[in-house]
Structure formats: C-alpha cells, structure tokens
Amino acid sequence: GNSVTQMEGPVTLSEEAFLTINCTYTATGYPSLFWYVQYPGEGLQLLLKATKADDKGSNKGFEATYRKETTSFHLEKGSVQVSDSAVYFCALPNAGNNRKLIWGLGTSLAVNP
C-alpha cells in the first residue's frame, strides 16, 4: 500500500528563517499529496495540496512541489513567523481507497521571536 515518511522534529527556528520539512512517499500511481497543519490545541486543517506530478501547491507563504522523480513533497517557506509554530503533517490517499488518508507522523515546528 501507499506510505509516507516525514522528517522527525522538533524543528526550532528563529523568526524570518527558511523552513524545509521533508516528506517522501511510496505509492501506486500518482495520487494527490497533501500538507495539513495543526495549531496548538486544535484540529488539523488543510494547508496545501498537489494533484499531479510537477504541480506546486501554495498557501500562506508555504509551498510544496510534487516531484515524482524523487517521490517527494517537501514543505518550504522562505521566512517563518512565530504564528507558524504548529505541527505539520504530510498525507496521501490509501491505495485503492482515496477516502482513507495515510498520514506522516507529523513534524513539530517552533519559531522563536
């Protein structure tokens, strides 16, 4: 079945630093890929997505490019803010059942002023 591997945290950065959170996947075919974000004490919310190879998803200054050659979907932001402190999850649909998502373990990000 499909699977996803996400870099371990926690990641601690200073404000305005560059952020990369690595995500690699194994999948049958070319499923859609997702990044979700969980702010402290809350549920998850969709941050961005990409539906096919070479697509770039973007939202709130975050970007991720669907790279089939390296089976990766790394999350990046050029200048993080304290308000970006959260847990970030990479996800993709389960093989044969796109109503179930396979989740990465999550990467905790702390941004210091």
Next chain:
Amino acid sequence: DGGITQSPKYLFRKEGQNVTLSCEQNLNHDAMYWYRQDPGQGLRLIYYSQIVNDFQKGDIAEGYSVSREKKESFPLTVTSAQKNPTAFYLCASILTGQELDGYTFGSGTRLTVV
C-alpha cells in the same frame, strides 16, 4: 458557519468506565472519521463511516465502538476494554468525491484516565 463540533473538550475517565465522545457536523458531509493522536505517533484511524447505519474498523478499533444513526452525528465510545485510552481524539468529515477540498476536523477531545 458550518463545521464540526466535538464535545467535551476535556474528559476524565475512571478505570473500568465507558465514556462517549460526541462529534456533530452541519456540513452535510456523508463520510466521518475518528482518529486517535498520541505524541510522536501521528494520527491513527479508529473507525470511519461513509453512510448512515454503516461503519468500518480502522487500524486500531479494539476497545472502541461507534454508531451512525444520523448523518450529522458519529459518536465514539471508549470502552473499558481499551487499556490505554489517554489520548487526543479527533473527528473529521468529508463529502465523498470532494477529497481534494480536504477533510474538516473538529477541535478534539482530550481524554485522560484518572
């Protein structure tokens, strides 16, 4: 505004007790999910339901039960058979065929065994 409401936000359970976590949505979503979140383990699927009066076990269903008598509601019961229930529980929903729009999550219930 439409959304998912989980209640209570905090719940304390004594050993041997069953407790029920509420999940209600007014989004007209047909599919609903329950996840358990533990530190360092990401999200693990407990149960999901794609239609009223039907549900399927997820990866860690043992010690849990659900019902789906109404489209809007998907309560989760943590039974005494669940030996380590202390965790953060998240309910989610989605409209079948709209998976690219992303799942809507509730704000979670934190369950603690005392």
